[in-house]
Amino acid sequence: MIDLSVKIGELELKTPIVLASGTCGYGIELKGITDFGAVGAITIKGVSLTPKEGNPPPRIFETPCGVLNRIGLENPGIEKVLELMPEMRKPGVPLIANLHAETVDDFKKLAALCMDFDAIELNLSCPNVKEGGIVWGKDPSLAGRVTGEVRKVTKKTLIVKLTPNTDRLEDVALACEEAGADALSLVNTYQGMEIDLDTWEAWRGGLSGPAIRPLALFAVRRVYEKVKIPLIGMGGIKDENDAIKFFLAGASAIGLGSIMLRDPEAPRRVLSGIIKYLKERNLHGIKDIKGRLRWKD
Amino acid sequence: MIDLSVKIGELELKTPIVLASGTCGYGIELKGITDFGAVGAITIKGVSLTPKEGNPPPRIFETPCGVLNRIGLENPGIEKVLELMPEMRKPGVPLIANLHAETVDDFKKLAALCMDFDAIELNLSCPNVKEGGIVWGKDPSLAGRVTGEVRKVTKKTLIVKLTPNTDRLEDVALACEEAGADALSLVNTYQGMEIDLDTWEAWRGGLSGPAIRPLALFAVRRVYEKVKIPLIGMGGIKDENDAIKFFLAGASAIGLGSIMLRDPEAPRRVLSGIIKYLKERNLHGIKDIKGRLRWKD
Amino acid sequence: MRLREGRVKRNEKKGNFYWMEVEIPEIPSLAGPGQFVMVRGWEGYELFLPRPLSIAWSSSTCLFFLIRVKGRGTELLSRMKPGEKIWITGPLGRRIELPEKFILVGGGIGIAPLLFLSRWGKGYAFVGGKNKDEIFGTELLEKNGFEVFLATEDGSLGYKGTVVDLFFKKLPERLPVYACGPRPMLEKLQGYDGEIYGFLEERMGCGMGICKGCAIRTKGGIKHLCTDGPVFNLKEVVFD
Amino acid sequence: MRLREGRVKRNEKKGNFYWMEVEIPEIPSLAGPGQFVMVRGWEGYELFLPRPLSIAWSSSTCLFFLIRVKGRGTELLSRMKPGEKIWITGPLGRRIELPEKFILVGGGIGIAPLLFLSRWGKGYAFVGGKNKDEIFGTELLEKNGFEVFLATEDGSLGYKGTVVDLFFKKLPERLPVYACGPRPMLEKLQGYDGEIYGFLEERMGCGMGICKGCAIRTKGGIKHLCTDGPVFNLKEVVFD
Numbered sequence A, B: 001m002i003d004l005s006v007k008i009g010e011l012e013l014k015t016p017i018v019l020a021s022g023t024c025g026y027g028i029e030l031k032g033i034t035d036f037g038a039v040g041a042i043t044i045k046g047v048s049l050t051p052k053e054g055n056p057p058p059r060i061f062e063t064p065c066g067v068l069n070r071i072g073l074e075n076p077g078i079e080k081v082l083e084l085m086p087e088m089r090k091p092g093v094p095l096i097a098n099l100h101a102e103t104v105d106d107f108k109k110l111a112a113l114c115m116d117f118d119a120i121e122l123n124l125s126c127p128n129v130k131e132g133g134i135v136w137g138k139d140p141s142l143a144g145r146v147t148g149e150v151r152k153v154t155k156k157t158l159i160v161k162l163t164p165n166t167d168r169l170e171d172v173a174l175a176c177e178e179a180g181a182d183a184l185s186l187v188n189t190y191q192g193m194e195i196d197l198d199t200w201e202a203w204r205g206g207l208s209g210p211a212i213r214p215l216a217l218f219a220v221r222r223v224y225e226k227v228k229i230p231l232i233g234m235g236g237i238k239d240e241n242d243a244i245k246f247f248l249a250g251a252s253a254i255g256l257g258s259i260m261l262r263d264p265e266a267p268r269r270v271l272s273g274i275i276k277y278l279k280e281r282n283l284h285g286i287k288d289i290k291g292r293l294r295w296k297d
Numbered sequence C, D: 001m002r003l004r005e006g007r008v009k010r011n012e013k014k015g016n017f018y019w020m021e022v023e024i025p026e027i028p029s030l031a032g033p034g035q036f037v038m039v040r041g042w043e044g045y046e047l048f049l050p051r052p053l054s055i056a057w058s059s060s061t062c063l064f065f066l067i068r069v070k071g072r073g074t075e076l077l078s079r080m081k082p083g084e085k086i087w088i089t090g091p092l093g094r095r096i097e098l099p100e101k102f103i104l105v106g107g108g109i110g111i112a113p114l115l116f117l118s119r120w121g122k123g124y125a126f127v128g129g130k131n132k133d134e135i136f137g138t139e140l141l142e143k144n145g146f147e148v149f150l151a152t153e154d155g156s157l158g159y160k161g162t163v164v165d166l167f168f169k170k171l172p173e174r175l176p177v178y179a180c181g182p183r184p185m186l187e188k189l190q191g192y193d194g195e196i197y198g199f200l201e202e203r204m205g206c207g208m209g210i211c212k213g214c215a216i217r218t219k220g221g222i223k224h225l226c227t228d229g230p231v232f233n234l235k236e237v238v239f240d
């Protein structure tokens, strides 16, 4: 018997497949398209205290095996999002609120408003505006502080989503764990840019998709070797093979991001593939592969 | 008239196309294959004071639109490499010695031995063994120090090759400029890993190829906005369009790396494409596009 | 609206465009005027995203696309051969309500979604392009009860000039207008003093509202092309 | 040795393998025993590197490959159709000097380079595979003057067992041996008390000595498969 359930903090996921933030809307849009039976949890598009317009177009570019986005965290604000709760509940899957804010206070207020969600995920890829604008997730002490402060106001499962754009990834991860995070989610996108060859216009953006898989996998592994809390691993996963690599690297669950834009039926496809892989090897669950890679260097 | 020559320190390149280190051997191997008329300079495979065996196989993996390598800086040592000088001279193209060492002293000794090269490139992606093993290029003061010390022992054009695996890229670049570097070369590979799904064996490696282009482009631009010395931009360039993006981002010359493994005739192809692009727009040389992108955010 | 696998039935070069017929029985009966689909004609991931294409026509089991090669994606689509697999999600976007009589104004490849619209009414169709190789579908429009006015910039077919010029010159009746074409064309049409709707374009991620990639500026704030559009009241759109 | 564009002339499934003929006039006359080429049958960059393939046979203008599907690259190659473009660099690797009479030992797809070798001499060929679908080229070997011994692990053709077992059992004469097949097979053959050469495999970047990706451990230190090999004196190789 194969047991695919995983526990992330207090959260029981029926499958180890999490829909990553920003690539599944509020889940609602995927009604009738995605088979939610294959989904362990839905992470909604990042939400802030007040509405955000996001960036002017263009917002999305294609790069070799990758997607570069500069959505700019567009969202209607937490109040409007809470109104969607009845609709968001329909798939019957645990809901994770992905939050972003520019101050510790706003993060706390947001978290306190998320009572009806099953878990909270802090997106630390945005800048801390009060303290010099440094991105929360680039600085272990900032990351630890915001995690600790949010921890005080909520008993919900608290996930911290890490940015890979830092040398101090492991220290940031440790700081979040010490400050009370129940789990870590990584990676968010890698900073890149694109240029239009005709107009010479240029845009910054975050890179995701298969291109980043080798980098993301390494980020997950480095964090796995440092912390004890479970990890939701993501970055370029397109099929079961990629997913299994993240489990072998140490992820307890995996996130599907960009692939949802191309194939909204990816959750079932990936889940079936994982089951097949486990069966063929007589393995009984994610725990039999989690972290089990063998370094050859 | 289109003028494609560029100056990198004292080095006059007839074309802005540099063969990147580690992907063109010693140039010798490409005799009769690559059209050296299209090549501005050859950067030889990284060399150290004493021979290095490199890593046991496997050493190279393919990832989506990328190459992950763990060659391990295999080389026969500087003495043996110097013996190749007559052969290396045959293409008639300036030669850049790519050096790596574990101590400042070794870097100095190496540089002093490179009298017959046209320029020296310090590869700062390897660890400084005496001082805790931190990678030279991750720390502005280390990077500045090694650059300054090498500067003292050579009058050759001194290029410093930067690693993108750091938050402090701009500071490292500035430190190298202040310490006397004539030019900077970037990026080296991004740290990643690969796992074999059958054996669960895992290897660390450096990612290169089209996958990293959006990241490398951004790295080049960030450095361009900080320093005055010329940049050799590279990372995922496969065709003229990619090359032009690097010029628009601020590179004075561009490096062809992984593409040489797939298409050793890339220099001519890319050069012809650059000329066509310039002609179609009535532009006269790289200076007409260098750095000229327009940020839209 | 699920991701379906179809098969290319034909793919013919017509002037500067390709006319592609795809067998994909699940979709045609659901498709309404103004809708589009996301199309992928390759299995690899180098081109990661599917491409948005208008539904240009349909039969009971097939969709028809009119394609102009722009970059790698449309080039791959243009090279597809009968029998090859193709993946399509749709129909997507907002179905529009059409009056009985209306005017179509199409520039270049912009004619694609207008052909489909012509099935739902009667009226006048202004069709323009750089030259005669960019004029497509006049017989179909006529068969559907549309009087066709042609314009080419080089004068190789019909009126010599832009389709917008021709439109403002020949405007037969003040009817609602549905336009599709390059941005400058739509901007000029904003000046029409009647009801005017335009098919907009923006880079898309998903085509189904989950990525927020397809933002469009309107007087009422940011809208999303794939869920609020692709057809917008042109007077509401802010071009910049 | 430059990068050349060729055209697939035929590509036929033969048991578990594909037999591909490629028209590429510049290469055949240069190709010698023991050499290989780097092959790419796709234009995109998702699969970035070309794949090493042995020269299995040649005519005046064509190269022949025997291909076993392993991953995406060989799968794409196996699906190629006559007329399609293919890019090849070569011949690469060290040409070997063959005696007049020698023994070939091939396991599975390992038969590919041995077929080409059979053109340069006479002798005995031991050919093995998991089952009869992995046996290829016996007629060609016989035509070239080789006495053929067959082994399949399931006994579906010839001796039931491994080709190495058969070889040690039937060894007709103490002649130099050229072997190609899976690593365990080559390891076992190291025990042969005569001259023994093996075709090794390693992941390659460039195939022409510029990347140092293809390291092979030998008693004499690291060697490079693409420039020092692919054929090595098996007694010198360190398997680990």
Ligand SMILES: Cc1cc2nc3c(=O)[nH]c(=O)nc-3n(C[C@H](O)[C@H](O)[C@H](O)COP(=O)(O)OP(=O)(O)OC[C@H]3O[C@@H](n4cnc5c(N)ncnc54)[C@H](O)[C@@H]3O)c2cc1C
Pocket: A061, A062, C036, C049, C050, C051, C052, C053, C054, C055, C056, C065, C066, C067, C068, C069, C070, C071, C072, C073, C074, C075, C109, C112, C113, C200, C201, C202, C203, C204, C230
């Ligand atoms: C709703 C809608 C309907 C469309 N209908 C048609 C049609 O019927 N026939 C037709 O030929 N074209 C149509 N287009 C335009 C077509 O989608 C683009 O030309 C195509 O996506 C370009 O892809 P590419 O790979 O060839 O070009 P590239 O420029 O290489 O594409 C790179 C990326 O940018 C995106 N992109 C580039 N240009 C556009 C654009 N103008 N609009 C949207 N995304 C773009 C691509 O989808 C891709 O993600 C439509 C666009 C939209 C938004």
Ligand SMILES: Cc1cc2nc3c(=O)[nH]c(=O)nc-3n(C[C@H](O)[C@H](O)[C@H](O)COP(=O)(O)OP(=O)(O)OC[C@H]3O[C@@H](n4cnc5c(N)ncnc54)[C@H](O)[C@@H]3O)c2cc1C
Pocket: B061, B062, D036, D049, D050, D051, D052, D053, D054, D055, D056, D065, D066, D067, D068, D069, D070, D071, D072, D073, D074, D075, D109, D112, D113, D200, D201, D202, D203, D204, D230
């Ligand atoms: C000198 C030489 C000659 C060869 N001759 C033949 C032949 O005639 N017929 C044949 O079918 N196969 C041959 N092979 C093996 C063939 O090159 C691999 O099976 C093929 O590269 C696998 O590519 P893939 O994309 O299908 O598999 P994947 O496993 O997806 O390949 C991923 C990467 O690993 C490399 N790789 C994987 N396996 C091998 C391998 N065994 N050897 C080298 N690189 C590998 C690939 O080249 C690619 O870069 C030869 C290998 C070498 C080194």
Ligand SMILES: Cc1cc2nc3c(=O)[nH]c(=O)nc-3n(C[C@H](O)[C@H](O)[C@H](O)COP(=O)(O)O)c2cc1C
Pocket: A020, A021, A022, A023, A045, A046, A047, A067, A069, A071, A073, A098, A123, A161, A187, A188, A189, A207, A208, A209, A210, A212, A234, A235, A236, A237, A255, A256, A257, A258, A259, C205, C211, C213
């Ligand atoms: C269009 C888009 C929007 C995203 N929005 C968010 C977001 O709002 N909050 C967040 O934490 N991550 C966001 N992400 C990051 C993804 O959740 C994920 O971490 C990242 O894309 C890497 O995974 P992937 O390679 O599978 O896409 C977004 C990514 C994309 C492509």
Ligand SMILES: Cc1cc2nc3c(=O)[nH]c(=O)nc-3n(C[C@H](O)[C@H](O)[C@H](O)COP(=O)(O)O)c2cc1C
Pocket: B020, B021, B022, B023, B045, B046, B047, B067, B069, B071, B073, B098, B123, B161, B187, B188, B189, B207, B208, B209, B210, B212, B234, B235, B236, B237, B255, B256, B257, B258, B259, D205, D211, D213
């Ligand atoms: C196989 C291989 C070997 C390399 N060896 C070196 C080296 O010895 N010294 C060095 O500075 N960079 C080395 N590099 C890095 C390249 O010079 C280049 O900076 C990097 O690959 C990014 O460019 P690309 O994406 O065009 O390959 C190597 C890269 C590859 C793929």
Ligand code: FES
Pocket: C203, C204, C205, C206, C207, C208, C209, C210, C211, C212, C213, C214, C224, C225, C226, C227
């Ligand atoms: S394209 Fe994704 S929301 Fe419109």
Ligand code: FES
Pocket: D203, D204, D205, D206, D207, D208, D209, D210, D211, D212, D213, D214, D224, D225, D226, D227
């Ligand atoms: S494959 Fe590049 S050196 Fe051998």
